[in-house]
Amino acid sequence: MAIIIAGERSGVGKTTVTLALLAALKARSPSNQTLVQSFKVGPDYIDPMFHSYITGLPCRNLDPVLTSEDYVRSCFAKHSRSAEYSLIEGVMGLFDGATGKDDTASTAHIARLLNVPVVLILNCASTSRSIAAIAHGYRTFDPRIQIAGVVLNRVGSDRHLELLTQALEPLNLPILGVLRRQDNIAIPDRHLGLIPTAEMSDLNGIIDRLAYLGETCFDWEKLLPLMGSPHPLSHGDRGVIVAPHLLREMGLGGGGLRIAIAQDKAFSFYYADNLDLFREMGAELVPWSPISDRTLPENIQGLYFGGGFPEVFAAELTENKTARESVYKAIAVGVPTYAECGGLMYLCDHIVDFEDKSFPMVNIFATAAKMGKRLTLGYRQAIALRDSPLVKKGDQVWGHEFHRSSLTEISDRPLYSLQGYDSHLQYPTEGWQKHQVHASYNHLHFGSQRHLLSRFLVNCQKSNN
Structure with missing residues (x-):
């Protein structure tokens, strides 16, 4: 009770x-x-x-x-x-x-x-x-x-x-x-x-x-x-636990997968169940700080950037140039990367804060994340427009948006078409896909969408072979 x-x-x-x-x-x-x-x-x-x-x-x-x-x-x-x-x-x-x-x-x-x-x-x-x-x-x-x-x-x-x-x-x-x-x-x-x-x-x-x-x-x-x-x-x-035979069928569970997860004051928005599922599927989550660590952890097969407040700590993220370069190089050579909301912002060319100050970021995407007064909030049903490390074209996933930033440029390779929980509400295409990156404002919970996480980890494993 x-x-x-x-x-x-x-x-x-x-x-x-x-x-x-x-x-x-x-x-x-x-x-x-x-x-x-x-x-x-x-x-x-x-x-x-x-x-x-x-x-x-x-x-x-x-x-x-x-x-x-x-x-x-x-x-x-x-x-x-x-x-x-x-x-x-x-x-x-x-x-x-x-x-x-x-x-x-x-x-x-x-x-x-x-x-x-x-x-x-x-x-x-x-x-x-x-x-x-x-x-x-x-x-x-x-x-x-x-x-x-x-x-x-x-x-x-x-x-x-x-x-x-x-x-x-x-x-x-x-x-x-x-x-x-x-x-x-x-x-x-x-x-x-x-x-x-x-x-x-x-x-x-x-x-x-x-x-x-x-x-x-x-x-x-x-x-x-x-x-x-x-x-x-x-x-x-029992449905919360991933059975060992399912892990084997997915090609996972043997251990050895190291996923670098950004965890500091700038990146702190993670569902506890999502982190548990990473571990249950055989991945080791390796925490690191884009603010204070000079480079990525060694021997990693994937990157995970959650949401948070990169706009608040934009100056510190900019100052840590070696970390930004380390992330850029890892993505450029094809390390599968999942970035949501604040993570998407970090991978942009710049973040422009509430005072209109501009701070260089990782520059994977040719756009800036600009803070504004308008709050974007609500559940979204996202229909995948192309393959990514997490989704296949045509997949339908549920996510949630909660942010006051917007991107200055529209992606030429958008991830999703969106509609709200009320299916009559349609939204512009959203998300970016480049190299082996899946980046979106949509926050995902993998509890009932575990196939997305398993696909990401399979791609991480493939990239290491």
Whole structure:
């Protein structure tokens, strides 16, 4: 069993409540050995970094669009079975889905799939008795959703709390937590959300304050039984592991494949499940830093550049000329390379930041990545227009875009034609393919698209023969 933290809307305090609960759970263990497994609904990268920093375990994304309903069930069962407590952070408002037309990929969708109770956060600012109408509406909107209780956020005073409690009493809906207005803990953010953990100098202090908030503001006698019950292993759990005979059929599994993965302040957006699948398919992921390492690691057969904030660290990436040259030479001789979003930007000729300053990059693609105010956001179904190290022409894959940059030139060899989750929404062609590079703004989850990863690794193995 677990609980899923939901909000009545975006910005109501889901992340603060989730982090406070996680921090308090860890702090309640004298030896700090309590196993707390966290999950995040949707394609988020940054919130899971905070989860993992607190729990010491990789946070797992639960996304039925990028993967599948079966994968969500099996991923949750696999990773919650050995934890003492499990906690899921929702996305947007409880019933807000991928298109707004229904609740597909919403917090409610995941709550139904996993049959877990919802803890609903209510914004109590500027309201008193009306809070009961809001809570009643959320409780009855979908009878399949079990709302275990509410957390009252932004409570102004003892008198305000008294009025809220009186209003909610007829609903017999437990109040599981109360956060005052002054309890809000500010976590700094920028153009794509929270600032990642690796860049925060006072992170431990923030975690300590969150742990105190969690310990003092929640009803643990009611919460612990909800989070601590063992969750039965679903029949789909075995689907997360790649069987050895399948690896042999793909020509993989013998070991020896070394994939250089860019991991530093500029490149940090990776799904934990994707990294696990690399290893399960016989690849060794070799971390390196395009900011601080002078060259690529030795004896590598593939390159992996995830997303992140290369625009923020563009000056440092430019300064490390030998690393850029090392990447250029590896790609030029045919090392298979997968680059998504920030990785695509790094392989461009230049990055132009928000102040219109231009910084030379690897120069594989004759275009610049220019930062702008417009946010490109959403799920994309991508239809491959040509072969790449990951896809065959005609393949259809699901991905997610989340960026404020755009490319100044259109590729003469685009990877994809795109449409949104709503199939009526069409987008321009996207992605670049050159040498043995697959580069795109589309972030991919390999959980239900493992053939893409296996094809990439097969190509890496072939390039080494």
